[in-house]
Amino acid sequence: MFERDKDDLRTLGIAIEVGSFDPLFSDESGYRIRSENYQLDLGKITSSELALLSLAAEAWQGAALEHAAQSAVIKLNSLGIPADTLEIPGVPLKLSNSATDLNTITDVIATSDFLSFNYIATDLTVRSRTIIPFALSNNNGFWYLTGVDQEILEIRTFRLDRIHGELVKKHNKEVFEIPTDFDIFGSMDTTQHAIATIDVRKGKGFSLRALATSIIDLGEWDQLSIPIVNRETLTSQILWHGLDVYVQEPSDLRDYLVSQLQALILNHE
Amino acid sequence: MSKEMSAPLSRTARLLDLVPYINTHQGIALKDLAKHFDVTPAQMIADLTTLWMCGLPGYTPLELMDLEFDSGYVTIRNAETLAKPRAITFQECVALVLGLDLVMGQFPAERQDLMTSARSLRERIARQLGVPVQLQATSSVSNEVVLAINKALNQNSGLLIQYHALYKDDVSSRTIKPIYLYELNGQRYLRAYCFSAMDFREFRADRIMQAVHKEVPHGISSHQASEEKIGFGISIKAATRDIAERFGIVDLTENKDFSLTSYSRQWIERSVLASGSGVVITSPSYIRDSVIKSAQQLLDRYEHS
Numbered sequence: 001m002f003e004r005d006k007d008d009l010r011t012l013g014i015a016i017e018v019g020s021f022d023p024l025f026s027d028e029s030g031y032r033i034r035s036e037n038y039q040l041d042l043g044k045i046t047s048s049e050l051a052l053l054s055l056a057a058e059a060w061q062g063a064a065l066e067h068a069a070q071s072a073v074i075k076l077n078s079l080g081i082p083a084d085t086l087e088i089p090g091v092p093l094k095l096s097n098s099a100t101d102l103n104t105i106t107d108v109i110a111t112s113d114f115l116s117f118n119y120i121a122t123d124l125t126v127r128s129r130t131i132i133p134f135a136l137s138n139n140n141g142f143w144y145l146t147g148v149d150q151e152i153l154e155i156r157t158f159r160l161d162r163i164h165g166e167l168v169k170k171h172n173k174e175v176f177e178i179p180t181d182f183d184i185f186g187s188m189d190t191t192q193h194a195i196a197t198i199d200v201r202k203g204k205g206f207s208l209r210a211l212a213t214s215i216i217d218l219g220e221w222d223q224l225s226i227p228i229v230n231r232e233t234l235t236s237q238i239l240w241h242g243l244d245v246y247v248q249e250p251s252d253l254r255d256y257l258v259s260q261l262q263a264l265i266l267n268h269e
Numbered sequence: 270m271s272k273e274m275s276a277p278l279s280r281t282a283r284l285l286d287l288v289p290y291i292n293t294h295q296g297i298a299l300k301d302l303a304k305h306f307d308v309t310p311a312q313m314i315a316d317l318t319t320l321w322m323c324g325l326p327g328y329t330p331l332e333l334m335d336l337e338f339d340s341g342y343v344t345i346r347n348a349e350t351l352a353k354p355r356a357i358t359f360q361e362c363v364a365l366v367l368g369l370d371l372v373m374g375q376f377p378a379e380r381q382d383l384m385t386s387a388r389s390l391r392e393r394i395a396r397q398l399g400v401p402v403q404l405q406a407t408s409s410v411s412n413e414v415v416l417a418i419n420k421a422l423n424q425n426s427g428l429l430i431q432y433h434a435l436y437k438d439d440v441s442s443r444t445i446k447p448i449y450l451y452e453l454n455g456q457r458y459l460r461a462y463c464f465s466a467m468d469f470r471e472f473r474a475d476r477i478m479q480a481v482h483k484e485v486p487h488g489i490s491s492h493q494a495s496e497e498k499i500g501f502g503i504s505i506k507a508a509t510r511d512i513a514e515r516f517g518i519v520d521l522t523e524n525k526d527f528s529l530t531s532y533s534r535q536w537i538e539r540s541v542l543a544s545g546s547g548v549v550i551t552s553p554s555y556i557r558d559s560v561i562k563s564a565q566q567l568l569d570r571y572e573h574s
Contacts, residue, residue, distance in 0.1 A: 146403070
């Protein structure tokens with residue numbers, strides 16, 4: 001059996017076992033496909049579950065994994081279960097398409113290989129990063145990829161539209177264990193950040209309100225407690241809201257804000 | 270199916286999927302089958318001809334699959350070995366799990382039954398991945414709402430929205446005139462003139478539960494909600510990703526000038542302010558003056574307290 005054929009089978013998603021299975025020629029290495037690995041086994045699928053999966057596949061219409069979603073539905077339809085029609089009000093949501101190749105990304109996640117790409121940093125410099133990716137998410141149309149950065153050996157998340165150029169896959173020979181202490185569903189841990197006390201006029205500053213861990217009603221204004229995850233980003237958000245927002249503390253945030261305003265005025269002279 | 274899969278390989282994949290499909294759809298019209306697998310009828314006939322020669326070792330007519338498709342309708346017999354559909358691939362699992370996530374977000378509250386079966390399904394499919402990959406898709410902004418907002422922005426018209434105020438936790442009906450959509454920290458916000466509050470307001474797009482067209486009076490303090498595109502010029506003092514994304518400039522370089530346009534004077538002023546020391550607005554002068562004035566007012570406030 002040629003190696004190429006085995007690779008082809010793996011590409012088709014068919015799990016094979018390599019070894020010697022011939023009792024007469026034990027030194028002859030071969031491979032076999034176990035039927036339990038070959039056959040679809042999702043337990044008992046009901047008609048309404050089939051309808052749900054069709055809807056799930058529809059979410060990919062026009063987006064990167066459309067083909068994968070469609071071929072999954074063909075397999076599921078082959079189970080011979082009549083599908084229900086589900087009446088779900090509202091226009092079905094679609095997964096946004098990404099300029100970045102999700103096919104390659106899912107392949108790399110499947111094999112725990114290395115993925116290298118150029119990433120645009122906050123200062124617009126482009127740096128090459130190599131990660132072993134293990135989580136993929138889409139939030140309100142933005143795609144995020146999480147993996148272990150091989151340079152610093154820490155978990156980092158990247159927004160796919162900030163990847164510049166090609167994705168390069170490299171084979172990883174080591175065994176990779178997916179970190180279990182990372183939770184894509186959990187909100188960002190904000191306990192370790194300093195807290196800013198910021199006054200926001202009622203009915204204004206929604207993007208700041210969304211970041212608040214607590215809100216005190218002051219009448220015409222509300223007082224928000226906001227974790228300072230990134231001083232520059234927060235300052236920019238505060239400035240965006242102009243006179244509707246006022247920073248009470250900490251003083252280093254106020255100082256930074258004031259320095260930005262002074263520089264802005266000076267730049268305009 | 271993976272994009273990199275070669276043509277012969279993707280054909281093999283199709284052949285493997287054809288057998289179980291025909292097995293449960295006996296007598297299906299050839300043209301329907303071709304359409305279902307997204308190939309031409311001629312390709313489908315070629316595929317079926319290939320399958321017709323397949324079977325288990327022994328290779329006598331007894332072991333071959335028995336396919337009938339001359340009549341234009343396809344039936345299959347003697348295909349037990351390949352009759353079970355293939356296991357879904359890693360990529361197919363990923364596609365289904367993320368798709369299910371989105372679908373789950375769309376269920377009306379009274380359909381808890383759907384939620385329960387979708388959750389169990391998601392779990393079963395995720396288990397097929399074989400590794401504890403984390404996947405998640407959420408979209409709290411409905412397509413319908415975004416479409417309605419964009420339409421109103423393009424036509425300079427109004428909207429009647431149902432808005433869920435997070436901190437009051439109630440839903441109110443408001444008539445608004447959208448001014449611009451902007452994005453911060455992966456969330457979309459809508460700046461609009463609110464006729465209910467008689468003032469400008471910001472709405473988080475994912476809290477707008479419904480939006481429909483509504484006629485609104487024209488010319489609400491027209492200098493704030495401009496009717497025409499405003500051309501403006503900026504000069505870059507610090508090239509940052511924030512600034513590049515805020516102004517939508519691909520080739521941002523320090524000390525370079527850019528000519529841009531926007532429908533909203535407010536948006537221009539706020540974007541320049543938010544860029545702090547990084548951006549200088551060069552034209553038009555009335556917006557430039559207004560930015561300097563706002564910055565000075567802010568500065569005074571901090572320096573006098």
